[in-house]
Amino acid sequence: MIKFFKILILIFLLSNTHSNALIEIDITRGNLDPLPIAVSPLFTDEKSKKNSVDEIEIKDIGFEISSVIENNLKISGLFNPLNNEAFLQKPDIAHLKPRFEDWALIKAQALITGKVIIEKSKLKVEFRLWDILAGREMLALAFTTVPSNWRRVGHIISDKVYERLTGELGYFDTRIIYVSEEGPKTQRIKKLAIMDQDGENTKYLTLGNELVLTPRFNPTSQMVTYLSYFKNLPRVYLLDIETGTQEVVGDFPGMTFAPRFSPDGKKIIMSFAKDGNSDIYTMDLENRIVERITNHPSIDTSPSYSPDGKYITFNSDRSGYQQIYTSNSDGSNVKRISFGNGLYGTPVWSPRGDLIAFTKLHKGKFFIGVMRTDGSGERLLTENFYQEAPSWSPNGRVLIFYRETKTNQKGEGFSAKLWSIDLTGYNERLVKTETDASDPSWSSLLSN
C-alpha cells in the first residue's frame, strides 16, 4: 500500500520574507497575464547524482524536482515558467547569489534556485525564491526526507512559492481519488484509483470485479468512502488506503449511496433508498449511531457539509424537479436555493464556506457553476454535452470534475475524462489520467 513519510521542514533563512515585496499575483480575477518565472534546475553534485541512481534510479534528481515545480506552476495558470535553455547563469552559482540583470534580461520576474544532496539514504533539498526586479530573496527553505519522496518535495516547494506569491494556501501537495474506467460503454469496468494531483503515481485500489462509484476523501485522514456493488448489494464502504482494510458503513436494508465525510472526518453523510424513496442519513464513525436527516417522499441525495459542519446542502426533486437545498446539519430549516432555469444537482460546499459548486442541466447542456450559499450570484464556469460532479481544491480556487463525450451514430467514441477549471472560469484543463476517469475527489493538503 501507499506509505507516507513525514517530511521535515527546516526553515533556515527567513530574512526579508514579509517586507514589501514587489511581485504579487492577484488570483481573484482571471489571470490572463501569467507571471514569468524562471525555475533554475536544482543543483545536484556528482556524488549525489551517483547515489540517486543507486537509490531511486534517477540520474539528475535536481532537474526532475524542478520539472515537477515547473509543471505545477504552469498548470495553475498563474505562472509562465520560462524555457531553461535561455538561462545564462549556472544553477549552483545562481543559488548562491543570482545575477539579477541576467534574469531580468530574459524577462523573469521571479526565480527559483536550489540544491539537492543525496547521502546515506537521505534526500536534502534547499530552495530559494528570488524577486528579480527588487533584486532580493523572498523565501528560503530546506527539507529532509527519504529519496523516494522526491516528487512530494517538488509539490511542497510549489505550494510554498504559490503561497508566497499569491497570499493563499497552495494545492499541489495533494492527491485525487477517482474512478478509473475501461471497456465499452454498456459494460464499463470501474476501479478505484488514486494519483498525485499532477497525474503521477497512479495506484489502483480495487480490481474491477465489482462496480465502484463516487469515492470521497476524508478531509482529516487517509480514509476514503465510496459506493461498491460488492455481491450485487450497492452499499457505502469505508476504506483505509494505508492498510487496505474496508467495511460496510452501517446496516441498512437497502441501497446506500452518495457518501461524503463531515469536515471533522467523524461522520459520513449519505443517501439511503427504500421503497422508491431516497432520504439523507448520517452515521457517526465512532459510536455507529445513525441519524435520519431528511424525511420526504422525494429523492434527497448528493449531500455535502459546510466547512464548519453547521449546515448541509443537497439536491432534492421535492419541487417536482431536481433543485439545490440547504438546511441545518440536523435537517431543520430546509431552504431551496436554486431558482434559475433548468435542473440543479451535486452541490458541494467550498472549503472557504462562501460558495456552493454545482452541476446544472439546461436546454440539453450541462454546466459546472458556483453560487453563494443563499443561491444568489449564480455563475456558470463551463458548458458541455455532459459534465458533472465538481470537487474543490483544498484552497477553494480550482474545481475538478468529469466530462463524457457524445457518441456517434453507431454509438462509438465514448470517453470520460477529468477536467479542472479555476473559480474565475479561466484555465480549463484536461487532467492527465492513465485510463478514462470519472468521479474525482480532491484530498486536503498532505503536508498540513
Next chain:
Amino acid sequence: MSFSKILKNTFLFILLSFILTACATKKTSTTKIDGQMQGDVYTGSDTVEYLAKGVPDRVFFATNESILTTMSRDTLRKQAAWLRDNSNVNVVLEGHADERGTREYNLALGERRANAAKDYLITYGISSDRISVISYGKERPVDSGSNPLSWSKNRRSVTVKAN
C-alpha cells in the same frame, strides 16, 4: 370581383396552403418517431427480451419519470400472471436511468422506477418476498447511443429471474 379582393383571396389561399404544409410536415415527423417512441417513452422491441413466450421482461419510462404507462402496466400484468403460474421463481427488478442526469440522482431514480414496477406486481398478487430491487442508475445502458431514442431504451426497469 375587385382586384383587391382577388389579391386578398390569393393571399388567404397562400397562407392556408402554408399552414397545411406546415401541419403535414409536422405530422410526418411525429409518425416517424411513433414507430418506437410515444412522447419520449420507448415503445419498440429492439432490446426487449422475454421471460416466457409473450411475457416481455422490461418496461420503459419518460425522462425523469417513474410513472408506469398503459403499455408498461400491460407488460407487468403479463409478468404477474406468469409469476403466479411459476410460483418457484423469484425475480430481481433492475432499475435504470439514461445518461442525461447526475450519477447520484440517477441511482435514486433507478431505484424509484424499479419500485414502481415492484408495487404494480404486488398489486397483482405477487408476494414482495419474491421480488428484490436493485438500481444501476446510468451505469448499465443497453444502447450506447447519445440520442433521444437510445436514451429512451435505457430508461427502464428489467425483470430478471433470480433463481
